[in-house]
Amino acid sequence: MTKEQYESFEVxxxxxxxxxxxxxxxxxxxxxxxxxxxxxxxxCVVKTEEFLKD
Structure with a gap:
């Protein structure tokens, strides 16, 4: 992503x-x-990275 694209996205x-x-x-x-x-x-949200594999 270019700087211009980032700035446009932010706007x-x-x-x-x-x-x-x-x-x-x-x-x-x-x-x-x-x-x-x-x-x-x-x-309700439960977050875990317990089951992620490398």
């Missing part, structure tokens, strides 16, 4: 980050593709 992403901060609680996340955007709410 595009910040409005969505701001919208999330102002409209939903911190358990929400958004996934954006070239054809849609989805809003998710996590109720």
């Amino acid at each position: 595009a992403a910040k409005p969505l980050i701001q919208w999330l901060a102002e409209n939903v609680h911190p358990h929400h996340s958004a996934v954006v593709t070239s054809t849609d955007a989805e809003l998710f709410m996590s109720e």
Whole structure:
């Protein structure tokens, strides 16, 4: 990724980050593709790297 692409991505992403901060609680996340955007709410998350293989 070039510096210009990174900067362009940052400009595009910040409005969505701001919208999330102002409209939903911190358990929400958004996934954006070239054809849609989805809003998710996590109720429970368990993270582990216990089963990853090298």
